[in-house]
Amino acid sequence: MTDTTITADAPTGGADSAASVDETLAALTLEEKASLTSGEDFWTTKSAPGVPSIMLTDGPHGVRKQRANGDHLGITDSVPATCFPPAVALGSSWDVTLLERVGIALGEESLAENVGVLLGPGINIKRSPLGGRNFEYLSEDPIASGVLGSALVRGLQSQGVGASLKHFAANNQEADRMRVSADIDERPLREIYLRGFQRVVEDEQPWTVMCSYNRLNGVYTSENPWLLNTVLRDEWGFTGLVVSDWGAVNDRVAGVEAGLDLEMPSSSGRTDAQLVAAVRSGALAESVLDTAARRAIELAFKAVAGARDDASYDVDAHHALAREAAGASIVLLKNDGDLLPLATDASIAVIGELARAPRYQGAGSSLINPTKLDNALDEIRVLAASDAVTFAAGYAADGVDDGALLAEAVAVASAASVAVVFLGVPAEQESEGFDREHIELPAEQLALLDAVIEANANTVVVLSNGGVVRLSGFADRVSAIVEGWLLGQAGGGAVADVLYGEVNPSGRLQETIPVRLQDTAAFLDFPGEHGHVRYGEGLYVGYRWFDAREIAVSFPFGHGLSYTTFDYSDASVSADADGLVVRLTVTNSGPRDGADIVQVYTSLPGSAVVRAPRELKGFAKVSLAAGESRVVEVPVRRADLAYFDTRVDQWVVEGGTYTVEIGASSRDIRATSTVEVEGDAVRVTLDLNSSIGELMAHPVASQFIMQAMASQGDGFTSALMDDPGMFKMMESFPIGRLAGFPGMGIDREQIEQLIAAANAA
Numbered sequence: 001m002t003d004t005t006i007t008a009d010a011p012t013g014g015a016d017s018a019a020s021v022d023e024t025l026a027a028l029t030l031e032e033k034a035s036l037t038s039g040e041d042f043w044t045t046k047s048a049p050g051v052p053s054i055m056l057t058d059g060p061h062g063v064r065k066q067r068a069n070g071d072h073l074g075i076t077d078s079v080p081a082t083c084f085p086p087a088v089a090l091g092s093s094w095d096v097t098l099l100e101r102v103g104i105a106l107g108e109e110s111l112a113e114n115v116g117v118l119l120g121p122g123i124n125i126k127r128s129p130l131g132g133r134n135f136e137y138l139s140e141d142p143i144a145s146g147v148l149g150s151a152l153v154r155g156l157q158s159q160g161v162g163a164s165l166k167h168f169a170a171n172n173q174e175a176d177r178m179r180v181s182a183d184i185d186e187r188p189l190r191e192i193y194l195r196g197f198q199r200v201v202e203d204e205q206p207w208t209v210m211c212s213y214n215r216l217n218g219v220y221t222s223e224n225p226w227l228l229n230t231v232l233r234d235e236w237g238f239t240g241l242v243v244s245d246w247g248a249v250n251d252r253v254a255g256v257e258a259g260l261d262l263e264m265p266s267s268s269g270r271t272d273a274q275l276v277a278a279v280r281s282g283a284l285a286e287s288v289l290d291t292a293a294r295r296a297i298e299l300a301f302k303a304v305a306g307a308r309d310d311a312s313y314d315v316d317a318h319h320a321l322a323r324e325a326a327g328a329s330i331v332l333l334k335n336d337g338d339l340l341p342l343a344t345d346a347s348i349a350v351i352g353e354l355a356r357a358p359r360y361q362g363a364g365s366s367l368i369n370p371t372k373l374d375n376a377l378d379e380i381r382v383l384a385a386s387d388a389v390t391f392a393a394g395y396a397a398d399g400v401d402d403g404a405l406l407a408e409a410v411a412v413a414s415a416a417s418v419a420v421v422f423l424g425v426p427a428e429q430e431s432e433g434f435d436r437e438h439i440e441l442p443a444e445q446l447a448l449l450d451a452v453i454e455a456n457a458n459t460v461v462v463l464s465n466g467g468v469v470r471l472s473g474f475a476d477r478v479s480a481i482v483e484g485w486l487l488g489q490a491g492g493g494a495v496a497d498v499l500y501g502e503v504n505p506s507g508r509l510q511e512t513i514p515v516r517l518q519d520t521a522a523f524l525d526f527p528g529e530h531g532h533v534r535y536g537e538g539l540y541v542g543y544r545w546f547d548a549r550e551i552a553v554s555f556p557f558g559h560g561l562s563y564t565t566f567d568y569s570d571a572s573v574s575a576d577a578d579g580l581v582v583r584l585t586v587t588n589s590g591p592r593d594g595a596d597i598v599q600v601y602t603s604l605p606g607s608a609v610v611r612a613p614r615e616l617k618g619f620a621k622v623s624l625a626a627g628e629s630r631v632v633e634v635p636v637r638r639a640d641l642a643y644f645d646t647r648v649d650q651w652v653v654e655g656g657t658y659t660v661e662i663g664a665s666s667r668d669i670r671a672t673s674t675v676e677v678e679g680d681a682v683r684v685t686l687d688l689n690s691s692i693g694e695l696m697a698h699p700v701a702s703q704f705i706m707q708a709m710a711s712q713g714d715g716f717t718s719a720l721m722d723d724p725g726m727f728k729m730m731e732s733f734p735i736g737r738l739a740g741f742p743g744m745g746i747d748r749e750q751i752e753q754l755i756a757a758a759n760a761a
């Protein structure tokens with residue numbers, strides 16, 4: 001072990017590898033089986049004969065393992081671990097390979113700390129900018145969340161450490177999170193809020209899924225059989241264990257019955273006894289408890305098989321990875337006149353307390369105790385010429401108004417060629433457990449910025465924030481804006497790298513930056529009242545909303561600048577049974593090496609169901625040397641083209657001519673193509689209340705009707721079919737009500753026969 005290497009203690013317990021899960025389970029008493037389905041304490045599971053105890057701990061962007069003498073409330077004092085950038089930043093990198101590498105590093109650190117399951121990633125949708133935990137989530141888009149979440153799980157689990165995909169599901173706010181019912185129609189639920197989870201489960205089989213605290217359409221997710229069994233297991237094929245969020249269990253027996261396998265943390269035996277009593281009374285089948293206990297045994301065996309007593313990691317190497325990841329996550333929002341990157345000998349005034357006291361992660365259960373901590377001011381001084389940098393704090397960390405600090409900042413700004421102002425959301429405003437009240441930067445920071453802009457025409461703003469902030473008050477008055485999110489322990493170095501061009505920025509927004517909070521989709525329906533929050537915006541979340549309503553935004557989803565330029569040419573799209581393949585040539589037409597994020601959006605004009613004007617379906621990060629060109633392929637899975645058809649409870653790919661847009665952001669579409677996609681056959685069960693339009697859309701019923709018409713000559717039905725105006729008028733008319741209309745030429749009995757024949761065909 002070197003100074004910068006952390007190694008594992010010996011793994012706790014050990015599975016009897018010779019014994020199968022079934023044998024182990026069969027040898028347990030009822031009490032032992034019940035005991036396996038809840039925690040021993042805050043972070044470990046119980047052992048039983050042949051079953052070792054394992055540790056599950058936070059998560060998601062570092063290992064937060066509490067010391068033995070911790071507070072046992074799970075909040076304070078954890079062992080040092082690399083604080084990688086939180087999800088808000090990692091997501092903005094759109095870099096699948098990078099996230100997999102971060103996952104691997106998290107796995108190495110988990111092994112070194114003898115942690116069997118790391119509690120992450122969190123992939124809930126950023127529904128409102130006010131969501132208190134948006135810093136822990138990846139995107140406002142489900143495909144981006146699913147693809148990037150998969151990469152984290154893949155990396156972590158490749159090391160023999162389990163992931164816990166959370167918070168399942170519809171935990172999109174902190175307000176009343178332990179009780180509120182997220183009331184969501186089935187299409188948005190499936191297409192927006194569950195889609196990312198589905199992708200990660202189907203592609204990566206996370207060892208565990210963590211159910212959320214909230215209720216979903218009235219039922220606690222911890223005891224929701226539709227969510228945990230029907231959807232997660234029967235439809236998606238999940239084979240792992242469902243663990244409760246810490247304290248999410250409302251009714252333990254109902255939970256186990258519904259597919260909840262492990263209650264965390266410990267209930268001190270109270271709810272285990274309830275399970276035993278329920279089995280004894282016949283209220284709960286023992287086989288149901290066996291299923292949960294079996295999954296707990298399987299998880300423990302997997303964790304012990306993955307554990308390595310020689311595990312270690314290199315603290316410096318992980319710090320370097322954290323810096324690389326942070327650099328790839330920074331989004332350059334604006335750069336007028338190519339003010340950035342800075343020359344190393346340019347005289348710059350660094351202004352803002354956040355430059356030397358960084359805000360690099362959010363508060364709550366994901367709070368990592370970092371192995372090191374960079375700050376931007378020191379790192380800028382490493383990269384810049386020795387006499388080029390001056391500093392003024394500008395505002396006090398506690399927000400107390402201080403005229404002297406402001407005057408000092410104006411003085412250094414006036415004397416420098418460029419002012420770099422660090423602004424951000426105070427830590428106390430962004431945390432697990434409560435939502436934000438607004439998206440404004442603190443007034444004293446905005447006053448400082450106004451004064452600096454007056455003093456220096458070359459002003460750069462660097463932001464530190466977990467959720468988006470309103471920029472419309474000053475965006476057009478500054479030269480450059482660097483969106484620095486919360487960047488983890490090496491974020492200070494990464495900001496310096498971007499400012500001086502050591503790293504060419506390639507991050508792109510995963511969350512639209514609105515002009516005003518009032519413009520956002522959930523504004524009128526967040527966070528709900530009296531235990532319910534209605535997702536009234538339906539499918540129109542994030543950019544889907546702004547595009548459908550044609551609302552101006554400050555910076556659109558997918559936006560981000562580079563110090564070079566990229567051109568797209570030769571775009572083409574082809575379709576096959578697997579989906580689409582989008583091909584294009586990307587050229588780095590500027591002076592520097594750099595990376596672009598190519599985004600593919602689709603839409604279906606004339607669709608029979610409501611759809612957003614464009615939906616992200618694929619993306620690719622492309623690194624190109626200056627002047628280099630490359631053909632890039634972006635595959636789109638056929639399943640990702642599907643909408644959820646609530647008539648048949650199935651995903652359906654609607655046939656038709658799809659529009660495929662290739663863009664550098666959702667509002668910077670560089671090429672548009674169309675492609676024919678063959679649709680799935682949808683067989684809706686018909687009855688007398690089915691409309692004429694539905695009958696005509698039915699593959700069999702429509703044939704019968706055409707035949708009936710042909711045999712009738714001039715009757716009402718043929719007039720209906722021959723006259724488009726008449727058909728439009730009658731399209732929504734229930735077929736049963738037509739029977740017996742004068743001149744119809746078809747009676748009720750015949751219609752019943754027609755429907756029966758169509759349904760049977």
Ligand code: BGC
Nearest residue numbers: 058059074119166245246365
């Ligand atoms: C959080 C989870 C976390 C758990 C354990 C809960 O409050 O919602 O994300 O993994 O605590 O700390």
